Amino acid sequence: MPDVSALIQLGWKPYYQQQLTLEEWESATMGRVISQERGVIHVQTSEGRRSIHISKGMPAFAVGDWVVLDASGKFIRLLERLSLFSRKAAGTKVSTQLIASNIDTVFIVSSMNQDFNLNRIERYLALANEAGVEPVIILTKLDTCEDPDQYIEQINAMDRFLETVAVNSLDSDSVRKLDAWCAEGKTLAFLGSSGVGKSTLINTLLGEHVQHTSSIREDDAKGRHATTSRSIHMLPSGGLLLDTPGMRELQLAGCEQGVDETFREIGELAGQCRFKNCQHENEPGCAVRAAIESGDLDGRRLANYLKLMKEQELNAATLAEKRAKEREFGRYIHAYKKSKSGKK
Ligand SMILES: Nc1nc2c(ncn2[C@@H]2O[C@H](COP(=O)(O)OP(=O)(O)OP(=O)(O)O)[C@@H](O)[C@H]2O)c(=O)[nH]1
Ligand SMILES: [Zn+2]
Structure with a gap:
């Protein structure tokens, strides 16, 4: 039987437990992927750390995944996310x-100054909604802001169901407002533009004495020392901070559902438009336009909804094109090499 309290500290939940057979629960080892590099995942189990070389037939992994290993540390399967x-x-x-x-x-981080931008917050919300993660808006630089309520009200007006917290990221007392989301076994991550205070907030959450860029030093299969930067950090509060570089570069691509969810009231209104394929431009009987005219819907929101929809579509298309070109080039090189070797 595994050490349940150690698993809970790593973020174990009934949802994962339910996926195990009784036999697995009794004999297997459960672990969480804490970092990933080319061809290797590093897994934290209740008994320690394991490095697993990714081989053919294994699924694609993400940092944060739960995996089942056998007694010898061999990969058995990935648990549903x-x-x-x-x-x-x-x-x-x-x-x-x-x-x-x-x-x-x-945590969607934004500073309460001239960089504050509702459109940008909505873009991050679309990413969070697409991923199926609860977003919380963190407004930073409370100590240098003259009128924080003005920003909080803008968020509330945009979406009254959103949880919004204003903090001074430099002050650990102020950051305690985030404790509820940073409790034992809870996994959190950050999104936000450069300069809004993510690193400052993370350092405050980690406490002064912990270095943010701690790394894993381990022997790999061939006995060499391999140093990799870990992507999940334990907070003193018991929470797990997932901070992988990929999060910072996330683009809106193929996120139709996430965008729709972020602007759900627009979808509801659109359902009342006279024409099913209404573009909410000049069509008669457009419920979306009517809501803007009556002041029920902010025109900015419709404009940003349309913009983000287009953006996620375009980005997905360009990604697909880029990959197709790469494949084509690969085939060309292959054919070229073959023709060369044939001539010898
Ligand atoms: N006064 C005050 N300064 C803050 C606060 N949060 C961040 N800062 C300052 O703002 C600057 C930028 O903060 P960072 O934490 O580096 O911002 P970041 O979001 O991590 O930016 P990148 O590292 O570029 O992604 C630093 O000089 C911080 O000290 C805050 O709540 N109050
Ligand atoms: Zn319409």
């Missing part, structure tokens, strides 16, 4: 790159 951030290209399964999984909360 609760949430997943990925980079996608439309229609093509192979071009999905998995970034991070099983995150409970994503």
Whole structure:
């Protein structure tokens, strides 16, 4: 039987437990992927750390995944995920790159100054919704902001169901407002533009004495020392901070559902438009336009909804094109080499 409290510290939940057979629960080892590099995943189990070389037939992994290992540490299977951030290209399964999984909360960080931008927050919300992760809006630089309520009200007006917290990222007392999301076994991640205070917030959450860039030093299969940067960090509060570089570069691609969810009231209104394929431009009987005119819907929101929809479609298409070109080039090189070797 595994050490349940150690598993819970790693983020174990009934959802994963339910996927195990009784036999697995009694004899297998469960572990969480804490970092990934080319061809290897590093897994934290209740008994320690394991490095697993990825071989053919294994599924694609993401940092945050739960895996089942046998007694000798061999990979058995991947457990179904609760949430997943990925980079996608439309229609093509192979071009999905998995970034991070099983995150409970994503903190969308924005500063309360001239950089504050609702459109940008909505873009991050679409990513969070696409991934199936609960978003919380963190407004930073409370200490240098004269009128924080003005920003909080803008968020509330945009979506009254959103949880919003204003903090001074430099002050650990202020950051305690985030404790509820950082409790034992909870996995959290950050999204936000450069300079909004993500690193500052992370350092405050980690406490002064912990270095953020701690790394795993381990012997690999050939006995060499391999140093990899780990992507999951334990917070003193018991929470698990998932901070992988891929999160910072996430683009809106193939996120139609996430965008729709972020602007759900627009979808509801669109259902009342006279024409099913209404573009909400000049059509008669357009419920979306009517809501803007009556002041029920902010015109900015419709404009950003349309913009993000287009953006996610375009990005997915360009990704698919890029991959197709790469494949084509690969075939060309292959054919070229073959013709060369044939001439010898
Ligand atoms: N006064 C004040 N300064 C802050 C606060 N949060 C961040 N800063 C400052 O803002 C600057 C940028 O913060 P960072 O934490 O580096 O921002 P970041 O989001 O990590 O940016 P990248 O590292 O570029 O992704 C730093 O000088 C911080 O000290 C805050 O709540 N109050
Ligand atoms: Zn319409």
